[in-house]
Amino acid sequence: LVRPTIxxxxxxxxxxxxxxxxxTIDLTAGNYITATATGAITWTFSNPPANTAAxxxxxxxxxxxxxxxxxxxxVKWDGGEAPELTADGTDVLVFVTDDAGATWxxxxxxxxx
Numbered sequence: 001l002v003r004p005t006i007x008x009x010x011x012x013x014x015x016x017x018x019x020x021x022x023x024t025i026d027l028t029a030g031n032y033i034t035a036t037a038t039g040a041i042t043w044t045f046s047n048p049p050a051n052t053a054a055x056x057x058x059x060x061x062x063x064x065x066x067x068x069x070x071x072x073x074x075v076k077w078d079g080g081e082a083p084e085l086t087a088d089g090t091d092v093l094v095f096v097t098d099d100a101g102a103t104w105x106x107x108x109x110x111x112x113x
Contacts (some may be wrong), residue, residue: 003063010072011030011031011032011058012029012030012031012032013030013032013033013034014029014030014032014033014034015034016033016034016035017036018035018036018038019035019036019037019038019041020037020038020039020040020041020067021039021041021042022041022042022044022047023035023041023042023043023044024043024044024045025043025044025045025046025057025059027045027046027047027048027049027055027057028046028047029053030057030059031055031056031057031058031086032057032079032107033057033058033060034059034060034061034062035059035060035061035062036061036062036063037061037062037063037064037066037067037069038067039067040067040069040070041064041067041068041069041070042070042077043069043070043071043072043106044072045057045060045072045074045095045104048097048100048101049097049100050100051099051100053098054096054097054098055096055097055098056095056097057094057095058092058093058094058095058109059092059093059094059095060090060091060092060093061085061090061091061092061093062089062090063086063087063088063089063090064085064086064088064091065073065084065085065086065087065088065089065091066087066088067074069082069085071106072104074101074104075095075104075105075106076102076103076104076106077106077107078105078106078107078108082106083107083108083111085108086111086112089112089113090112090113091108091110091111091112091113092107092108092109092110092113093106093107093109094106094107094109099102
């Protein structure tokens, strides 16, 4: 029996810094993304795992509610619509897919943390 270690569960962090405009979340770069919105953002998700695997990522977004966030049409939101994000604070969003990115399921896991 091989027991997994903490390293086996580690997420790879990508710190995008202050962002606006077109932003791509590339899953080959990492799956724990931090960003601070400084303007309207159009999000794109790239390089999800193949159909044989499920995958996902965490987006820690600061000040997202101050600006328009445009999500891919492939995102199906918990409750049927994108959450209203915190204007002056941080939200944690989680996205998962099990069909190579044809459908993403999204939810706000934490609000104003």
